[in-house]
Amino acid sequence: MLARLLLRRTTGLSWRLNPPARLVGQQHRTFSSINNHLAFRNSTVLKNQKKDDSEVNDDKKKAEKPTKPEESTEVDPDTQKKDKKKDMGDEEKDIREEIKKRLQKKNPNINLNNIKVYQFDQKSIARFFIGTSVLTILLTMYMLTKNKEKNELSFQDFKINYLEKGLVTRLTVINKFAVQAELIRGAVSDQTFQTAGGTPAVVFTIGSVEFFEEEMKLSQDKLGIPIEERLPISYEERGSWLNYIIPILPTVLLIGGLWYMTMRRAGQAGGGAGGAGGPGGIFKIGKSKAKLFNQETEVKIKFKDVAGCEESKEEIMEFVKFLQDPKKYEKLGAKIPRGAILSGPPGTGKTLLAKATAGEAGVPFLSVSGSEFVEMFVGVGASRVRDLFKTAREMAPAIIFVDEIDAIGKERGNGKMGGNDERENTLNQLLVEMDGFEGSDHVVVLAGTNRPDILDKALLRPGRFDRHISIDTPDVEGRKQIFKVHLSKLTLTADEEIKASQKDLDFSKYQELKAEAIENLAGRLSALTPGFAGADIANCCNEGALIAAREDATSVDIYHFEQAIERVVAGLEKKSRILSPEEKKTVAYHEAGHAICGWFLEFADPLVKVSIIPRGQGALGYAQYLPKDQYLVSQEQFRHRMIMTLGGRVSEELHFDTVTSGASDDFKKITQMAQQMVLKLGMSDKVGHIYYDSGDDGSGFKVHNNYSQTTAKLIDDEVKRLIDDAYDACHTLLTEKLELVDKVAEELFKKEVLTREDMIRLVGPRPFPERNDAFDKYIKGKDAFKGKPKD
Template sequence: MAASAVAYLAYSNSGVSNSREITWQEFRTAFLDKGLVEKLTVVNNHKVRVKLHSNATGSMYPTGTLSGEYHFSIGSVEAFERKLDEAQQELGIPSHERIPVAYQDEISAVGAILNFAPTVLMLGFLYWMSRRSSGGSGGGIFSIGKSRAKLFNQDTDVKVKFKDVAGMDEAKEEIMEFVKFLKEPAKYEKLGAKIPRGAILSGPPGTGKTLLAKATAGEASVPFLSVSGSEFVEMFVGVGSSRVRDLFASAKKNAPCIIFVDEIDAIGKSRAKSGSFGGGNDERESTLNQLLVEMDGFGTNEHIVVLAGTNRPDVLDPALMRPGRFDRHIAIDRPDVSGRKGIYMVHLRPLRLAEELAKDMGSFAQKLAVLTPGFSGADIANVCNEAALHAARKGSDYVGSINFDTAIERVIVGLEKKSRVLSPEEKKTVAYHEAGHAICGWFLEHADPLLKVSIIPRGAGALGYAQYLPADRYLLSTPQMNDRICMTLGGRVSEEIFFGPENITTGAQDDLQKITRMAFEACANYGMNDVIGPVSYGGDRATKEGMTKPFSEKTAEMLDFEVRKMITNAYERTRILLTEHREDVEKVAKLLLDKEVITREDMINLLGKRPFIGRSDDMDKWLDEHRGETSAPPPLEGSPQAEVDDPAPIPGLATAKALDDTRLL
C-alpha cells in the first residue's frame, strides 16, 4: 500500500518535474501567437501547464526539449485569466475557439511527507511511551494495566533460607506457620483451620523485612511474587486497580505462592488521612479498594499468602489491617546484642579475615555486636563491607580488627578529616567539652558507660564525639532521665567552668536541642512533672502534626516554665558535679590533647572504676580478666542490648556526640 502511494506521488509529479519553465512573454510569442496551444492546466493555483498541439512537434521552441512539456508561474488565477482573455482578444480569436483552461490540485512527495509527519511523530511517541511503560518486556501500550510483579521461581531464584536471616528469631518463629501451611496444607485443613490471609512486616528501615519475606518463600519452596507499592500508582486512571487484579490473577495461576508488597503504605494509607484534593488521591483510593476486595475475595483453598512490608504501620488504613486481610502484624525491630552477633556471623563468613579472627569468629562477632548498639542489619552489612574496603585501600591481604574499628567509626561519625586542622584554642575547647561529657557519664549512676571519646575531626562538621554503650533499657525513670540530661549538659558546663561564661562556644547547640526535647517530652508527654500532673498532650510530635497546640495558652506557659526549670536545675547539678571533679576533667582533657582518642581502659587507669556497685557491664568484666592487652575486648555472651541516646524508647543508631565546627566559629 505504501509502495503504491509512493508510485502514485512520483507519477503525479513527473509532469512538472520534467517540464521546462518559461515566462509569460515566451509563452505568448512562441506558442499562443502561433496557435500551437491545445490546452492550459492551472496546477494548485500558482502554476500553468502548457499542452501543445500534436502537429507542433516539428516547430519546438526552444529546441532540444521534450515536446508539450512547458509550464510558467502565475501570481493569481484572476490576473492570469484576465491577461489570457486580453491576449486572445488582441489575436482576434473567437470565443468558441479560445484555449480551454482546466484547474487541478496536485501534491508532491515532500508535501505528502510533511503533511503526515505530525501523525507519524505522534504514533512514534505513543509507541515509545508504551515500550517505556512496559519496561521493555513487550506488550506495548496494551500491557500498561498488567502487574509489574517480578516472579521468582522456587527452583532457580529463591535461594535465601532462614539460616541466612539472623537477628529476628521471634519474627521467624511467627512466620514459620506460613511456611508449614504452604508445605503441608492438609495437616491444618483436616482440623478445619484456615490459612492466614497475610502478614504485615513492620519495622525501621534496614531491619530485613524484604529478606525475611524472601526467606519465607525459599523455605516453603513456592513461587514468590515481589512488587513495590508505588508501582500500582500511575498517571493513567484505573491502572492501579487493573494491576492489582492482574497480580492476584497471576498468584492464582502459580498457587501455592507468596505475594510480597514492599512499601505498602504507598497505596495503603488511611483514606481518612489522604484527603480528597485531586484525582491522585481518588486513584490511590480506588487501588486500595481493589486490594481490599482481592484480599477478602480469593478463596481460602487457593493457598496464597500476602506479605507486606512497611516502616510506617501507623498510617495504614484500618480496613487493610483487620483480621481476614492481614491477620498477623509482625514487628521487626532493630536486633539486640545476640541478634547483632548472628548477623555479623552471616556477613563475616564471606570475608577473608585475619588468622586470629577466623579462629575465634564467634568471639569477634560478639565484640562487634557490643560495639555497635542500635545498628540494623543493613548497618552491620555496611560495617563489614567498609572494613573490607579499608583493608583493600591499605593493601592488606586480610581484613583485621583495626579495619573494623575504622569502619564502625566511619559509619557512626564519618571519615576522618585530615585536611581540617584545628587551632590550639579550638582543640583545647573541644577536649574540655568532651572531657565534661566523659566525667559526667563516669560519676552519674544512671548515665551510660563511656566506650570511647575522640577529638579527631570527622564527617560533616564533627570536631569530636563520645561513644557510649547503653544498658538494656526500654523505659526511663525520672532519675535516669535527669542523669542523662546532666551528662548531655556536661560539655557546656565544662566550657563555662574552665574558660568562663564569656567564652562559651556555640558547639553545644546539639546538646541543648537534645535536652530541650527530653525535658519537653518529660513534662508534656510522660507526666513526670508534679506541677503539670499526670497528663499527656502527645508531646512535641502532636504539636508539629496539628494545626493548633493540644493545650491552652496557660498550659503552654506552665510547660515553658517547667521545662526551663528542669533544665536549669540539671545545669546547676552538673556544675556542682564538675566543680567537685575539676581535677578529673583536667586529667581527661590533657590525655585527650595528648592521645586524641581515649578508651574505657584509659578512663579506668585515670579515674579508677565507676563508684557504683552492680553497674559493671561485660566490657568491665573483660578488662578485669585481660589486663594489659591492647586489643579491643570481646564481651561475653548475653551482653545487654544497646539503647539509643534518646528520651523515648525509639530505636536509633549508636550514640555519637558531635561538635559542629560551624558552631565553634
Template sequence: MKKTYRNIFYYIGPILVIILIMSFLQKNLTGTKEISVNTFIEYINSEKIVEVSNEGNYYRGKLKDDTTFEIYLPDNIGNTFFSEYLRKPIENKEIILTTAPAQDTNWIFNWLPIFFIVIIMVGFFYLLMSQAQSKGGSSTMNFGKNRAKLSKNDTSVTFKDVAGLKEEKEELMEVVDFLKSPKKYIALGARIPKGILLVGPPGTGKTYLSKAVAGEAGVPFFSISGSDFVEMYVGVGASRVRDLFKDAKKNSPCIIFIDEIDAVGRRRGAGMGGGHDEREQTLNQLLVEMDGFGKNEGVIVMAATNRPDILDPAILRPGRFDRQVYIGIPDVREREAMLEVHTRNKELDPDVDLGSIAKTTSGFTPADLENLCNEAALLAARNNLKSISKEIFEEAAIKVVAGPAKKSAVVIEKERVLTAYHEAGHAIVSRLLPDTDPVHMISIVPRGRAGGFTAYTPEEDRSYKTKNEMKHELIMLLGGRSAEHLILDDISTGASNDIERATKIARAMVTKYGMSEKLGPILYDSEDDEVFMGRDFGRAKHYSEEVASAIDEEVKRLIDEAFDKCLKLLENNIDLLHKLAKVLLEEETIDAEQFEKIYQDYLKNGGEQPPELLHTVQETDKNIRDVLNNEEVRDE
C-alpha cells in the same frame, strides 16, 4: 484477534506518518524550488537566469543570486517554449545551456532513499518497543500488566540465613507449614491468615524475612513495590492489582509480597483530591482482591511498612491483614549472630571478638551491621591488609556513625582547645554519673559535621528508661556546654546538637512520659499528632495555652537543673577536666582504657565524686531491691 490488529496498528501507524512526511519533504531536501511557467518567463525577460540545463522534459536553472529552480514542461509545450523564449538568449550567450541525457524517472528510483530511511526508523522503533515489553516497562501495550517479579521454587534464602528473630520466625512457621501441608489445617476447619503485615523500622530485615518464608515453603514468590501499582493514567493501578492476583491464583500456593505498602495503602479521604484519585482506586481494588479470596486458596499476601499509623483501617482488619509481626531493633545476641552471618566470607584476625563488637553497636539495624562489615572489609583492603583486625572494625563502626575522620582538615588552635574541653566535659560527667553508658572513645579529630565526638558503649540493651536515667542523660548532654562556660568563660555553636537532643528528651519527659510533678501523668503529645496531609493540616493540640506555658516552664526547669548540676560536677573535678583536655590536645584520640587510667590516677591523687548526686539513684535502687526481696511479691 482484535488485540492482534491493535498491535499491528501500533507499528503500521508510525510508518504511514513517516512516509507522508518524507514524500512532502522530498522535493525540499536539495534546496531546489519548483516554479511555474509564468515565473520561468519572468526570470528570462528580467535576465536573472545564468544557466539552464535540459534533462528530457525537466529544465533546471541557476539564478544570479545562486538560487536553483526546476520546471517540468511536457513535450507539446517544451519545443514551442524553447523556440519562443530560450533560443534568442542562448544564442546571444546571455544564458548558458547544458544538455544532459534524460534520467530514468521510474518511481522505484525516486522512492528508494525514502524506503531505506523508513526501514531504518521502523527497525529502531521495533527495538525500543521490544525492550520496553521485555522489561515490563510502561509501554502502551502493558499498562495494565502487573510488574511483580516472580521467583519459582527459589530456596536460596531460608530461615537458616536469617540471624536472630527467633520469635518472629516461629510466628511465620505457621504460614510455611500451611503452604506445605494445607490439608491438615483444612481438616480441622482452621483458616490460615490471608495477609501478614511486617512492621518495623527501616533496615530491620522485613523484605529478607519474607523471602525466607517463600524459600522455606518452596512456593512461587511474587515481589512488587507499592509504588509500582500507581501510574499517571487512570485505572492502571487497579488493573495491575487484578492482573497480579490473577497470576497468583494460577500459581497457588504462593506468596505475594508488597514492599512499602504505605505508598498505595494510605488512609482514604486524605489529600485535597477527595476519594477519587488514582491511588485510592488502586487501594479499593486491593481491598476487594484480598477479601475476595476463596476459602484457603493458598495465596498469602505479605507486606512491609515502617508507617503502619497511616494505613487505611480497612486493610488492617481481620480477613485482610489478619496478623502483624513487629520486627524491631536486634538485641546484643541477635547482633552477634548477624555479625557472624555477614562475616562468613570475610577473613578476620584472631583477636576480633564479634561479641564485644555487638555490645558496641547498640541500636544498629541488620542493614547497619551489614554496612559495618562491608566498611571494615573496604578499610582493610584500602590499607592492603589480608584480614580484618579489631582496630579496623572499631574504625569502621565510628565511620558508620560519625563519618570518616578529616585528618587533613586545618583546625586553628583556639578551636582545638575548645573541642578538647567540650569532649572532656562530656566524658567526665558521663563517668561520674552512674546511670550513663561507659565511655568507649574520645576524639577531637573532625568527623562529618562534628568537630569531635565522645562514643559510649552500652552495657546492656534497655527497653525502658527511668526518670533518673533520663535526668542524668540530660546532665551528660550538657557536659560540653558546661565545660566551655566554666573554663573558657564563653560558649560556642558546637553544642547545638547536644542542646537539641536534651530539649527533645526534656519535652518528652513532660508531654509524653508524664514525668512532671507539676503537670502529672497526663499525655500531652503523641505520635498520632504528627501532621498527615489530608487528615491534619497542622499539629493538633489537646490542651490549653495555659498548659502549653506550663509545659515550657517544666522543660526549662529540667534543662536548668541539669545544667546547674553539670556545672557543679565539673567545678568539683576541674583538675580532671584540665588533665583530660591536655591529653586530648596531645593525643587527639584516646580509648576507654586510657580514659579510665586518667580517671583512676585522679582518684588516687585525692579526687572524689560528689555523693549528693547519687542520693536519688541509690534510693531508687534500694526500693527496687526491697521489692525483689519481698516474699509476698515473689510468691505472686
C-alpha cells in the same frame, strides 16, 4: 498476512506458546538446544545406517532378492508427498514433546496444552524485508521525479513563446499549483505533449491561483485582447489514490516496523520469568511487573542467613508450611490467613525475610514493589493488581510479596495526604482482590512497610492482612547472631592466627576453634553497636573489609571493625579539617567535661572513647558511650543524662572567659528530654500525670496544642526548672573535679583520642559498678577503639 505466509513456507523451526507462556525469555536457548538435538539425532541415524549396510553380507542380499523383487527407482509423486507429510508430522510431534519436557523442567506450573510448530528461515525473512524496502524507495523516487519527466516550462517562457504568439486556446488550473495550456493544432515543440484528445499542450507551475489570474489579466491587457475574447480558465482536481499513498508510504513502513519491533520486545520481556502477565495489552502497560521465584530459580538467601528475628521467621514459616501441606490444617477446620504485614524501622530485615521466604518456600513466589503499580496512565495500577492476582491464582498455591505497600495503601479520604484518585483506585482493587466476591484460596499476600500507622484501616482488617508482624531493632543477642552470619563470610585475623599456631590441627577441631573465635568477636562487636539494625551491621562488616583492603591487610582485624563502627556512627574522619590551637583546646575541654560527668554519675552510660578528631557529620569532637538495651528509663536516669549532656558547656564556662556555639546540639537534646518528662511521662509534680501532645501528629504536620495558655506557661516553667536543676548539678560536679577536667583535657589535647583504659589511668576506676551486662562480658578489662595496632 504476506509475512505470515512467507514464514510458513520457508525452512527452519521455531515454536510459539499459546497462552499463557511465562518462559518466553528462555526461547532462544531452548530453540538452539532443540536444533542441536535434532542434528545429533539425524547424524547418529545416518552413521548407524552406514554401519548396518556395511555389515550385511552378500549371501543374505542374494537370499533376499527372490523374496523382494527389485523396486523401480521411480517413486509415485502422491506416495512421496504422503511420506513427506508423515515424516514432518512425526518430526513435529517429537519436537513438541521435547519442548514440553524442557519447559516443564524449567517451570512445572506452566501450561503447555497448545504448542504450534512453524517453519521459518531468517535469511528469507531478511531478503523479503530488504526487497520490500528497496522497492518502496524506487517507487518513491519514481513518483517524486515523474513530474520532472513531463515537459515543464516557466510562466515567463509560456508568456513569451506561446501566449504572445497566440498559440493558446484553453487554460486549465490543476490542483491549484500547475497549469495545463492547450495549444492550436500543429503547435508542436520539444516542450509540448499530446493530451488524451490529441491536442498539443504544455504544463507549467504557478505560485498561487491569485497571482496567476492577476498576471494573465495584465498580460492580456498588454496584448490588447478584448474581454470577451480572452482565454477561458477552468479548474480541476486530478490525481489517483497512489499520488497520496506513495509519498507517505516510507513513513508508514518505518512507523510500522518500529511498532512491530517494540511489540515483539515487549512480548518477549513480559512473557518470561520477569513479567508475570504474559502476552497481551498495548506495550504490556497494564501487565504486572512482578518477578517470579520458584524452586528452579536461584535464590541464594535462605532462612539460615536471616538472624536476629526468630519470632518473625516462625510466623512466616507458618504461611509457607500451610501452602506446602494444607491438609494438615484443613482437617482441623483451620483456614489459611490471607496475608501478613511486616513492619518495623528501616534496615531491620523485612525485605531480607521475604527473600529468604522465596528461597525456601517451594511454591511460586511473586515479588513486586508498591511503586510499580503507579504509572502516568489512568487505570494502569488497578489493571496490574488484577493481573498479579490472576497470575497467582493460576499458580496456586502461591505467595505474593508487595514491598513498600504504603506507596499504594495510604489511608483514603485523608486531606493531609492529598487527593489521588488513581492511587485510591489501585488500593480499592487491591482490597477487592484480597477479600472480595472472588476467593483467593491458597494465595497468601505478604507486605512490607516502615509506616504501618498511615495504612488504610480497611487494608489492615482481619480477612485481608490478618497478622501484623513487627520486626524491631535487635537486642545485643540478636546483634550477635547477625554479626556471626556476616563474619563467617570474611577472612578474619583470628582465623589466620588459628591456622598459624596449630598447623597439625584436624578439621573438626579447627571448625570448633573458628566458631569460638567468631563467637567472641561477634559478642564484642554487638556490645559496641547499641541500636544498630541488621542493615547497619551488614554495612559495618562490609566497611571493615573495605578498610582492611585499603590498608593492604591480608585479613580483617578487630581494629578494622572498630574503625567501621566509628565511621557509621560519627562519619568519616576529616583529617584535612585543621583546627587552630585555640579551637582545639576549646574542643578538648568541652569533651573532657562530658567525659568527667559521665564517669562520676551513677546512672550514666559507660564511656568507651572520647575524641577531638573532626568527623564528617559536622562534629568537631565526640564522646562514645555504650547504653544498654533497656525499655524503661527512670527519672534519675533522665536527670543524669541531662547533667552529662550539659558538661561540655559548663566546662567551657569554668575554663574560658567566653563560651562558644559548640553546645547547640546539647541544648537541643536536653530540651527534648525535659519536654518528654513533663508532657508525656508525668515526671512533673506541678503539671501532674497528664499526657499532652507536643504539637506534632507524627506525620510531619503541626497541630494545635490541646491545652490552654495557662497550662503552656506552666509546662514551660517546669521544663526550664528541670534544665536549671541539671545545670546547677553539673556546675557543682565539675567544680569539684576541676583538676581532673584539666588533666583529661590536656591529655586529650596531646593525643586527640582517649580510650577507657586511658581514663582509668588518669582519673582512676569508675566509682560505680557498670549496669550493662554486655559491657561487663565483652568490654570490661579490654581496651576498645584504641587505634591501629603497632607492628
